[in-house]
Amino acid sequence: MKHWKAVAAAVGAGLVARWASGMLLNAIQRSQSLKNTATVTSLFVFPIKGVGGFEVQEWPLGPHGLLWDREWAVGLPKDDGSYQVVSSNRLQRLAAATASIDLAGQRMTLTAPGVESLTTSVRQSVAEANVTLRPIEIFGMPGSAVEESAEATAWWRRAVGNDDVVFLRIVTARMPQDSPNHQGCPVTEADSIGFHDYAALHIITREGVAWLDTVIPRDHQFPGFEITEAQFRANVVVEGLPFPDEDTWSVVTIGATKLRVAKQSGRCVIPTHNAAGERHPRFEPTATLRRVRRAFHRHQLGRPTKEGLFMFGLDLFHDAAIATGNILRVGDTLTVTERQTAPEYF
Template sequence: MEAPTACATVSSIFVYPIKSCRGISVPSASISSTGFRWDRQWVVVNSKGRAYTQRVEPKLALVEPEFPREAFDEAWEPSCGSYLVLRAPGMDTLKVSLSKRYNILDGVSVWEWSGSAYDEGDEATNWFSEYLGKPSRLVRFNTENETRPVDSNYASGYETMFSDGYPFLLISQGSLDALNKLLKEPVPIDRFRPNILVEGCDPFAEDLWAEVKISGAKFHGVKLCSRCKVPTINQENAIAGDEPIKTLREFRSDEILRPTKKSQKKVYFGQNLVCEESRSSGKETSIRVGDPVYVIRKFSSHADAAA
């Protein structure tokens, strides 16, 4: 069997420690059982434990997390002096210990999932409550006692933490460039919050990637990413508009891409992935910027791709 040839290259890797807050661009990222290490490990919740997202709290886009530089190295473990540092407009800097465990908070929920989480303490509670202007708490996924499986209709045996639904989201630069040619004001990739950005392939080629290999790790494309209002929120000022969703609806709707399927009025941009190495307890696997992307298997059409 002929070896596959590289069809793209990893150009950027992003990790989003707190759900709906700003991401961190990193040169490499370790793959854990729930996605990239540190990705969506925290979430801000309301007084009832329900997750806040940019859909209802766009100001979260301006919360900027910072990790110790070495936190993304393989096998690094936090010490008592290791912190997640948070900054936001008009706020003092908040330092959240990466090693201390606070009380358990029950009844935390993200979409269909509910369970317990670590409460990050009163200082974080006061900080987010002041910033958002309403009762808020910062919580961390309880990795010792909780799991959050992905939708078994699309991928069985995989887990995530506080992401919307899947451990990884991949988008190509070609797709972004094709969209920006149609927009009066181009948008940056941060509007779409991918984990993996690749370059060198045709626009929207990733739609049909059923199986790809990056740095020895095997990823499966399990669901086209349907987009909510978050891409309409400017990540630099938290102001929402109607683009790019308005333009995407003209050529990326399910009616157009999947005309033989029942329309659910969805718009697609990007491919959700799971990684086989997430299920193994062996040697830790990482991917890096510059890694080639090999396509092992493709869907024959958008109608055959899950969505």
Template sequence: MLSLAALYRYPLKSAAAEVLSQSFVGAQGLIGDRRWMLVDVASGRFLTQRALPAIGRISALWQVDGSLRLQAPGLAELLVTVPGSEAVRRTVTVWRDSLEVPDAGDEAAQWLQQVIGQPCRLVQVPEALARQVDQQYAQPADRVGFADGFPLLLISQASLGDLSTRVGRPLEMLRFRPNLVVTGCEPYAEDQWRRIRIGGLEFELVKGCSRCILTTLDPHTGERSADREPLTTLKTYREREGEVYFGQNVLPRGCGELRLGQAVEILD
């Protein structure tokens, strides 16, 4: 039987995952997922582990009031409240999208600079300022916070198992930073799904997820694989038109609660 085997949230883009047993799903994905982001001071461009692996050492825990609890080795915990209406607005860039969002203030910026080793700012995206999802794959009302392009990412446990066998060693699911992990299907079965239901919620699978150098980072240590795995192996059988795909980008079609163990039904 197909079922939901794991749930992950990433309150701060590119920081460590929160492992969940249940979560509310809204129009923009899991509540609290990638609503905060680090940006370069000068350019406002988003910062990630692709260039700064130290971001992975940050534990960012979403709080029920929307605030962010930051933890990192050697530093005192810091609670960052949601910026108010008086907060400075900062123009930031996520890939091709530019938007003006509130800055979380100097204390958070200084705390984070100690972790990543360079000046940065922490910004937060209110729901009303979320970005439009690419309309080639989505409806006009679909929005996303600071995730790369889509509110949710789904991978099957069988796909990871097959990839691990091909690479020749066990691989951590968190290298691929999914929100939803499904068990009980054949490897890469998710490539063929178009609509699914988990519990009482429906989801639309709209596009394969193209993968980058981030997958070569150990999610626990931040160390990069000397052999560039698993990207090297993925390129041998999951590459098309110059992009390497693993997992499926997902749009929620409704709001409600997800819990581990819920049945997954293929609708299309």
């Protein structure tokens, strides 16, 4: 009986949170004095897919997102000669590793429990050397990569306890317009992706993180698994607009850089890991997002699907031909310049 009471309470809390979220958004949309600006409060760079990154005060844009963000990944060979890019959902030890980059010295330092740290060059000539190209694919989007170095591959094999992994660096950015599996997001020939899942940049709001912290059931909250901005692997965190106002953003600018929203970000296992690489016992915060932030992308509506996605944050593109080299800074103003209809959550 206690078990069923707990289940009922959790379901009820989910319905209330969903209702409150919808009412808040409706109130925002009805307001005649809608605020359109927020402030960048944090910037994060994640050089390696699925691996912890580092916080910065400012950072330049590269051809497919923040410079050197998701430039690298750990891959496993497939029978057809290509490589499957893996994350901590496949190799959980990746969640406890970190990568940081010295921008001036162009060197990356890798750390992981149980192995000595490794520092290696990130100069672009590494990827342009006369080495074997290795085909890669993520969610139907093809590209090519090279092994960064035998030394780095050996380090990762020790760090994750797998002798088959190869440390890869993107060479040919994945082009989403060639992919039937890009969730129908509006993309152009200029859009490209490194080892990101679906877009070039990821953004969340502090208001969203605070809201999520309040709707996770109390019996799902454990010491060491507090909700943090970094666990969502967002590049940009902003503050100043009420949650879930972001559901309506279509085009934003940060400083002088125009960013186009591709879609709301569907969440997976990654945010359930804490900084030590441990998985939350109750699969939070993804479990709560499954209850209260489940919807279909407008781009998914014409395609068969079972249960929609659990959305939190936004995936965006920038015009690389114009914006590469632009600097994003903490303290920059984000301005919402175009809006769209929010998804309907169920």
